[in-house]
Amino acid sequence: MDQHQNGFDPAAVAAIGSRLKDRPGALMLILHEIQDRFGYVPRGAAPIIAQALNLSRAEVHGVATFYHDFRHQPPGRDVIRLCRAEACQAMGAVALAEHVRGRLGVEFGETTRDGAFTLEAVYCLGNCGCSPAMVLAGELHGRVSLARFDELLAERKEGRR
Numbered sequence: 001m002d003q004h005q006n007g008f009d010p011a012a013v014a015a016i017g018s019r020l021k022d023r024p025g026a027l028m029l030i031l032h033e034i035q036d037r038f039g040y041v042p043r044g045a046a047p048i049i050a051q052a053l054n055l056s057r058a059e060v061h062g063v064a065t066f067y068h069d070f071r072h073q074p075p076g077r078d079v080i081r082l083c084r085a086e087a088c089q090a091m092g093a094v095a096l097a098e099h100v101r102g103r104l105g106v107e108f109g110e111t112t113r114d115g116a117f118t119l120e121a122v123y124c125l126g127n128c129g130c131s132p133a134m135v136l137a138g139e140l141h142g143r144v145s146l147a148r149f150d151e152l153l154a155e156r157k158e159g160r161r
Contacts, residue, residue, distance in 0.1 A: 008038055008042040008044060008045070009038075010044060010045075010048055012037065013034055013042075013044075013045045013048045013049070014048050014052065016030055016033050016034055016037070017030050017048060017049050017051075017052030017053065018052060020033065021052045021053055026053060027049070027053060027055070027060065027063055028063070030049055030052070030053075031049070031063065031064055031067075031070055034049075035069075035070055035071065038074075039071070039074055039075050040070075040071035040072060040073055040074050040075060041064050041070045041071065041072060042072075043072065046060045046061050046064065047060075068109075068121075071118075073111065074111075075111060075118040076111040076112060076115050076116050076117045076118035077115060077116050077117070078116060078117050078118075078136065078137040078156055079117070079118045079120060079135075079137065079138075080100065080104075080117055080118070080119050080120065080134060080135070080136050081120045081121075081122045081125070081134060081135040082096065082097055082100060082108075082119065082120070082121060082122065082132075082134045083122055083123070083124060083125045083127070083131070083132060083133045083134060084097065084121045084122065084123055085122075085123045085124045085128070087124075087128035087131045088128070088131040088132040088133055089132075090131070091131035091132050092131075092132050092145070093131065093132035095146065096132050096134075096144060096145075096146060096149065097121075099146045099149060100119065100149060101119065103149070103150065103153065104117055104119055106119050107119070108120060108121040109121075116157070122135075125140060127140060127142050129142075130142025130143050131143070132144050134149070136152055136153075136156060137156060
């Protein structure tokens with residue numbers, strides 16, 4: 001597979017590594033900036049980062065895969081971040097999660113077949129007073145019922161046509 005597919009540019013990864021390599025916490029800074037730039041941390045980025053930081057590929061891979069915030073595949077056009085923390089669970093997030101997974105046909109960390117949505121679990125959105133909460137395409141929503149989720153999903157799909 002061509003490394004330039006899905007926007008992965010090895011030269012850009014090298015430039016990010018070169019610019020950030022001397023900062024405290026450089027590995028995390030580099031991984032976050034790569035994900036911000038490409039939407040995920042491509043597999044081919046690890047050797048480039050390792051070289052910039054004088055680390056082994058295994059060390060870079062270990063950090064990138066340990067933290068759930070880093071994606072390893074390109075995300076869907078829209079990302080749904082569903083809160084799984086205790087306050088949201090107490091207000092119906094367990095049933096909401098089951099409903100969302102069924103509607104989308106994916107599990108947490110997966111992207112729908114059509115590439116439209118990626119479902120991510122998060123463990124607090126800071127919206128506990130309006131549980132259950134989720135973020136859809138960067139917009140925070142509170143008191144999300146099953147019906148409200150369906151409405152938001154339909155609105156998002158309609159907006160793409």
